[in-house]
Amino acid sequence: MSKKFIRLPEVKNKTGLSRSSIYLRMSNGEFPQSISLGNGSRAIGWLESDINAWLEQCIATSKGRAL
Template sequence: MKTIVLKDITKNTVELPLIFLRRKAVEQMTGLSKSSLYQQIQLGEFPAPVQLTKTGMAVAWLNTEVNLWMQSRIQQRK
């Protein structure tokens, strides 16, 4: 399984497997609604999804990008 190494908010190195997350999973992880999620993408404040099919009918987000976004939100509250 492909993994990526990230630094978490405590500056520790964390190795995460690369996983595609579908929209409902992203909503659950972030607490954002569907409309808020796509609004944040339009504003460039949330990672854009990856097209899983040529038609673009199926999209997903990389867990690592969602985790980095969540960490950035945590750091902003300090």
């Protein structure tokens, strides 16, 4: 399986969360952590697979079954 990084605008689009909600949930351990995309670079991204797994967990939790 290939690893694809996605940037904040796509994460916001996929999750429906605002930037501040994403960072708040990250700091509370309720959202996947971002990954630095280079040494000394301020650019960050998320593994698309991590975001998809988080979404699946949210769906399962809302339907009353834990993954």
